[in-house]
Amino acid sequence: MNRRAKYLSLLLTLSLMALLAACGGGGGGGGGEEPTPIPDITVTDSIAPVMDLELPYGEVTEGNSASQSITATNDGNADLIFGNVDVLTAPFSITADTCSGQTLTPASSCTITVSFAPQTAGFSSDA
8 A cells, every 4th residue: 555654844834924014113222112012923733742843644545635734823912914825736735724814913813724635655745
């Protein structure tokens, strides 16, 4: 039986940070100025350890598929604005996405579901 094992790097989700809207200038240098509010992204997945930036699919036979979820949370104190998140190519695809084009207020989160559907035997990588 032909099998595949896949670890999808969650670094692709960290590229979301590059899609964030500008948050304003740098902070003040004293004089009682308030710090500039900034968003802060935390990315976790559905497989322990949740912050290892890998999304293991294990063994998936060709012709079948498996899905895993990635959650992005705004831990900052300003809005986090996402652009388009669809940066994958076959055999990977985003099958559900509540992040693209959205604005996350502080303490809110969104989820992306990534499917792996191999069509041939062997190892696949997102690199």
